[in-house]
Amino acid sequence: MSAEGRRVVVTGIGVLAPGSIGREGFWDMITAGRTATRRITFFDPARFRSQVAAEVDFDPRALGLTANEVFRNDRFVQMAMIAADEAVADSGLTFGAGGAADAPDPDRVAITLGTAVGATMRLENEYVQVSDSGTHWLVDPRYATNFLHQALVPSCGATELAIRFGAHGPATVVSTGCTSGIDAIGYGSQLIEDGDADVVIAGASDAPISPISMACFDTIRATTANNADPEHASKPFDARRDGFVMGEGAAILVLEELEHARARDAEIYCEVSGYANRCNAFHMTGLKPDGTEMAEAIRLALGQGRVDPDEVGYVNAHGSGTKQNDRHETAAVKRSLGDTARRVTMSSIKSMIGHSLGAIGSIEVAATALAVQRGLVPPTANYEVPDPECDLDYVPNVAREQKVDVAISVGSGFGGFQSAIVLAHPTRRMP
Known part of the structure; x- marks a missing residue:
């Protein structure tokens, strides 16, 4: 905690997870104990040791993204944008031009987005195109999208969120493997504690269900080989467990300085x-x-x-x-x-x-x-x-x-x- 005693609360939550759409669908599913693990449908997984995953079924256009946003962004960015939209709406905050009179100062709004593998799916798909399915060592860039550079840099996710909400404060991507989501939220809370922001849109997104990702974890035998029973393949703490099930998704939280939240009578989930x-x-x-x-x-x-x-x-x-x-x-x-x-x-x-x-x-x-x-x-x-x-x-x-x-x-x-x-x-x- 900082010397000034600035305290951090959660005032908005958005989730896009396997088996559900939105925060309430997610909560209903996990509290009911329902599983969303299944055989992979994104590609034919027959050649892999682990052939199961937890996929998100969503239509980005139906959930508020424009055709241009879908075209230029990898799946992990699309999910982050959708989760952020829900979190911000849940918080009751308004951002940018035309916002309410009590809208937060854009210079006091920050973004912290976590991701482990960034635009893996898009990079892999683009490589298949420019190499003609791996036929050519010297790839042909004429077959690449003009937005391929965005797939190379995970910072594109933080950039898209900053533009979307007019955030002029710090914008950061945190990539610490499987702790990226916790670390992004933790870092966001520290920005508020240290006085560098009053509001932080914080969370993480990953879309790793691709052949290259599955091959990576197959190699070290970290993922489950229980392909016969996908719904029950993920067994944490159970003596029969044999590895994790790959998943995808996003969650974004709106973090807010306590007095800032109180001043607008915001609902607070927790501190x-x-x-x-x-x-x-x-x-x-x-x-x-x-x-x-x-x-x-x-x-x-x-x-x-x-x-x-x-x-x-x-x-x-x-x-x-x-x-x-x-x-x-x-x-x-x-x-x-x-x-x-x-x-x-x-x-x-x-x-x-x-x-x-x-x-x-x-x-x-x-x-x-x-x-x-x-x-x-x-x-x-x-x-x-x-x-x-x-x-x-x-x-x-x-x-x-x-x-x-x-x-x-x-x-x-x-x-x-x-x-x-x-x-x-x-x-x-x-x-």
Whole structure:
């Protein structure tokens, strides 16, 4: 927390996730324990070891994008724009020329967008065109779109959002692998705490369901081989798990300085009380079983918000469904929360919507904010056979009504990234 004591709240949420369209559809789906994992339909996956994914069915034109916006932008940018539109509408803020008299100063509005792989789908599709399906080593640029350069630089996502909402403050893309979504929201909250912005449009988007992405994870055997039963292929913390299910999606939050939100009588979902990230400097894809770095991120994030471990009621887990991650994360929660770990509820929504790489952190933060606001904890679907090394309360299969004053969302990413963000109910520190 900054010396000035500026506090950060969430006033808008937008989600585009597998199996649903919009925030409320997403919430209804995950609290019902429904899964959106299926055999890949974007291309023929027969040659791959893992042939399942969690795809988003959406029509960008029907959801408000123009034909030009669809043409020039990769799928990950399209999803970010749609989620941002919903979040901003939800917040009640107006931006740009013609806005309300109390519209935020454009110089005080920032963008922080996370993504792990950026415009992977467009780059791959364009390469197929310019190389004539790989026939030519020297590619022919005449067959490329004029917007190919946008597919090369992930910053195009932040640029599109800044233009869309007339944001003249800092605009940043955060790419820290699978913690990108948490880190983008955490960085956005720090901009407000430090006095660099009053409003931040923060979140993440990824669209990685492409042949090259599936091949990358096939190589290291990180994704599931349970192709016969796609709906139940994602099994975080279950002893039968054999890898994660690739996903896609986006979630955007409107972060706002508390007094700025109060001045316009905004509805507040929760307060962002603390955020921290660490790197284990250990291995590109491996994790130490003791969970030290994730535990340290949790401890530091709690410390920022002056939150005691025994106040934590819910942990939204990274819960990827790989054996090393689930055991590492269980150990980290025990190490950081002590005796409270045995009483806290903990669940993984990746069991239902897959692992959308950089986007999943923001989607999980959105789910955590809704759990805090609504007093309902989403379940871990497909959990049937306990793993003796994963022995906490993972909320099996059925959502649980529970008053949540403080929740933590955690993430773990290739490269050793470990992140934690703490969300608190608005009444915890507010009259």
